[in-house]
Amino acid sequence: MHILRGGRRLISFSCNDYLNLTHHPAVKSAAIAAINLYGAGSGASRLVTGNHPLLVELEERLARIKGTQAACVFGSGYLANTGIVPTLTGAKDLILIDELAHACLFAGTQLSPAKTMVFRHNDVAHAEAILAASRAQYRHALLLTDGVFSMDGDRAPLATLSALCAAHDAWLMSDDAHGLGVIGGGRGSVAAAGDPPVPLQMGTLSKAIGGYGGYLCASAAVIDLMKTRARTVIYSTGLPPASAGAALAALEIIENEPELTAKPLAKARAFCAALGLPEAQSPIVPVIVGAPEAALDASRQLADTGFLVTAIRPPTVPAGTARLRFAFTAGHADEDVARVAQAVRDIVKL
Numbered sequence: 001m002h003i004l005r006g007g008r009r010l011i012s013f014s015c016n017d018y019l020n021l022t023h024h025p026a027v028k029s030a031a032i033a034a035i036n037l038y039g040a041g042s043g044a045s046r047l048v049t050g051n052h053p054l055l056v057e058l059e060e061r062l063a064r065i066k067g068t069q070a071a072c073v074f075g076s077g078y079l080a081n082t083g084i085v086p087t088l089t090g091a092k093d094l095i096l097i098d099e100l101a102h103a104c105l106f107a108g109t110q111l112s113p114a115k116t117m118v119f120r121h122n123d124v125a126h127a128e129a130i131l132a133a134s135r136a137q138y139r140h141a142l143l144l145t146d147g148v149f150s151m152d153g154d155r156a157p158l159a160t161l162s163a164l165c166a167a168h169d170a171w172l173m174s175d176d177a178h179g180l181g182v183i184g185g186g187r188g189s190v191a192a193a194g195d196p197p198v199p200l201q202m203g204t205l206s207k208a209i210g211g212y213g214g215y216l217c218a219s220a221a222v223i224d225l226m227k228t229r230a231r232t233v234i235y236s237t238g239l240p241p242a243s244a245g246a247a248l249a250a251l252e253i254i255e256n257e258p259e260l261t262a263k264p265l266a267k268a269r270a271f272c273a274a275l276g277l278p279e280a281q282s283p284i285v286p287v288i289v290g291a292p293e294a295a296l297d298a299s300r301q302l303a304d305t306g307f308l309v310t311a312i313r314p315p316t317v318p319a320g321t322a323r324l325r326f327a328f329t330a331g332h333a334d335e336d337v338a339r340v341a342q343a344v345r346d347i348v349k350l
């Protein structure tokens, strides 16, 4: 939560370590124990000799939390998305993707020969219009969305998208990188949406889980396909034991400490209430400033006040929407949330 920058100790509102598990004693001990037992690295692709028992345990646990038949762990969230999308789609298929979906979902579409069409952000009617006009010309259709959008903090309408996909015989895939551990009682964005059918639930172990790695939770048939076909599984070294061990310990905490998992969203909501912003839907709150220089300047001024809040600029976000991106964690003191809100009020014209 604290970061040393240029010799100064700043309170960070820019870290995705929502539950502060990167430094949790049980998580660190589990990583050390995994190294002691299985070594520092996995030594090879999982298909060769890199498939240590902790990965299997982790997959079982992720599948249980997400309520799917099975799961596949990848080296990272980026590797997951760039592996999953081209494994599921071919030249005769159609991909629909939300315009604000994460860069690595777009990277996945670039690795697929399928036709890709972009729908307006969270605009189910636009996605429906595309499916109504085009679905029949393609073999399979895959709709891609973030569950929680990483730069805006809003959530996808997963229940409506699920119904849309069912009506048009399309697969729905959600990226829950910023949902697991912090919404839906800790189970993520699908749970928060009331558990609608979402057959492909991807995520990362690098944010609320506090470590590193990616995953897909899905049916046993899809997971078998990933483990035998996804290039980022087959041709990449298995996740190191320490990361798997740490993730298992983190998930144990997430499943057993609902009051902890509720905190980041509560802090984000207190911040929004203090500034008169719309209620936060996740621990991520953007304060849109507009011009890139203005965002950089506001970030510098906040640093002078003792807060690290990174400016996010195009091309990461659309032109004209440069912003301060706040990420709230369980460990942020209520006084610091109030103080940073006051600083924003002083620095940014809202």
Ligand SMILES: Cc1ncc(COP(=O)(O)O)c(C=O)c1O
Pocket: 076, 077, 078, 079, 102, 104, 146, 150, 175, 177, 178, 204, 205, 206, 212, 213, 214
């Ligand atoms: C929505 C989303 N998906 C995927 C990723 C990539 O995950 P990883 O950092 O594990 O590669 C990120 C961020 O890093 C993200 O914000």
